[in-house]
Amino acid sequence: MKINKERLKKHLMKLGSIGYTEGQGITRQAFTPTYEEAKKYVRNLMENIGLKVYEDSVGNLFGKLEGKGKKKSIIMGSHIDSVPNGGIFDGSLGVLGAIECIQTLMENNHTTQYDLEVAAFIGEEGTEVGGTFGSKCFTGEVSFQEKDIAYLETVGISKEDIRSAKRSPKTVKHYLELHIEQGNILDTEGLSIGIVKGIVGIAQYKAEVKGKANHAGTTPMHLRDDALVKASKVINQINEIVNQLGAPLVGTVGHIQAHPGAINVIPGKVDFTIELRDVSKERVETAMNLVKESCKDLNLSIEKLEYEWEVNLDQDIQSEIEKACKDLGYNYKFMYSGAGHDANPLSKIASTGMIFVPSKNGISHAPGEWTEWEDIDKGVNTLLLTLLHLDKE
């Protein structure tokens, strides 16, 4: 049983045209009219193939096909919102791929043991209230501040709506998400399928190096305490330590500012951000301790901003995905996701699996995002076969 590659392509191109501008990619953020248009397109698709469509109180969209009587759902899905100037596959592939799987099953008169649901979660990409908004509401994992609530009210969502969107975990058997990798590992290694072992945790820090601001002309080198020279050493240390500890750990200094920031003044203070990601909180903490230890003479202070810890995906599902790849003859690798997904919250209420397809040159969240149609086809067939394997339990 194989999916209809051309039909899927047509739907991806059609959905991908909503909010699209040539050269500028897709701009289709949650709670916008463009987003509503995309949701309507997906709703029609679901209805046309005979799914029972339901939108919850925060805007998550579901299409359901009943199975043979096991009163739990295998949910397949992702999101249909985008970042500003994003690509056409990020999220949409997981939603339209799931619909294509169900349509293929129906055409083959295959009725599953479990109920099947396609989910299009709202606000996976960051909005004013952060990312994975819809899936967090769905799993009940929400802790919004007053300012978030105030924002949500402007888009017609109340506290009560958030509470109502919570689904009982008892109704969910598995969650499966097909997504583009957004990194360059599969593309670099020439592989078609990534079997996701886990999603890295993200630790963000605010760092400050203090020195002494002084006249850049009258202060000789041996009497300087240059905060930027010291911060440069810290940045190199972070890079070296992260490289030594090895993958999947990554470390990034993305923002830096020297004070006062004038061409003729020795910087007295430098602020910068540090982001560390790994599947082990301990390894992140080890890295940070090594950085602090190696920079202890550099007047460095570090403040934790946010932790969002790692998710380990279900090992049985990983095995089923691997079996599917072998059956289909697709090359694959086990890997970690460096970005967060709707699978993060879902993994807290159901056994969860993720399938990656390659991103050309690792580009995502940019107009240059692309995945070859052949890999799209392979990804959805892997999703379908995994679903069939899991349904036999």
Place this chain on the structure above:
Amino acid sequence: MKINKERLKKHLMKLGSIGYTEGQGITRQAFTPTYEEAKKYVRNLMENIGLKVYEDSVGNLFGKLEGKGKKKSIIMGSHIDSVPNGGIFDGSLGVLGAIECIQTLMENNHTTQYDLEVAAFIGEEGTEVGGTFGSKCFTGEVSFQEKDIAYLETVGISKEDIRSAKRSPKTVKHYLELHIEQGNILDTEGLSIGIVKGIVGIAQYKAEVKGKANHAGTTPMHLRDDALVKASKVINQINEIVNQLGAPLVGTVGHIQAHPGAINVIPGKVDFTIELRDVSKERVETAMNLVKESCKDLNLSIEKLEYEWEVNLDQDIQSEIEKACKDLGYNYKFMYSGAGHDANPLSKIASTGMIFVPSKNGISHAPGEWTEWEDIDKGVNTLLLTLLHLDKE
């Protein structure tokens, strides 16, 4: 013959109160009402001791005492404008110290061979038209752009005014400037007098390091091209190379910006400034060539912004200052000025000397600028004795 320390202190404190706010220092930029008030105070002082006062067409203020007939002037001076939130001695000391020297001579019925002039040059600190405005007009070293002229017209200065302010070099024998060091060399070494050998040249550059912007989570370390990691290496290289080449060379990266500058994006481009100062243009160029060579694999590009080359001060005057220090029993050292002064333009039309007194902790251009009264006294006595030595020629 010694100056009147208490009288000088009184005048410095009084002039230092114009534009002063407790904790905020002095804000007394050229072409402001506060500046006019300070100029009026100095004019009155000059007139009260019997100097012939003259203000030129751009606002430079002079007080003259005729000598025994040598038709040339020994000019002593500096400036009475300040940076925003500056200190009370920067500039003012050179002007009020010169008036104190002349008053002391008059009280001792000493008439010099040469005419004596005190000069308070306008706009030494940067304004919209750059620094050392008044002294550049005085020496005729001006090349203003249209936008500068447009600005000057708003403060009542025309092209003709600039031309008229030029003094014939034939009328000037020497220029002597007493100034605070603005660095921490004298203070660190416990010395009272700096004999300035020269003023460093300043070379400013705009640098850019290119990498590849990418997702900070999904891009593994070995597939990154992080512009900030590379820029950090460049900054460390600059620091090491400048240290190796040795004093008086100094090198500073004062401003830096990473693009796009988000906590979760690998920087694709980093812009920063480089400033190098030395008394030898060749050494600055050597340093820059070593930086380029050592960073040739880091995708670094460097654009020259401005050069303002070094000034070597008169060696005979340096010897006279040294003799004065020895006669007076003051400890001293020969040194370079890391900052520009009115002495830069003046050195192009007359043999010029500069005397430094210590800046506590090297602080200047900030409310914390300070010089001990004892060092103020020594500086002005050194100026007076140097003047007497030079007048005997």
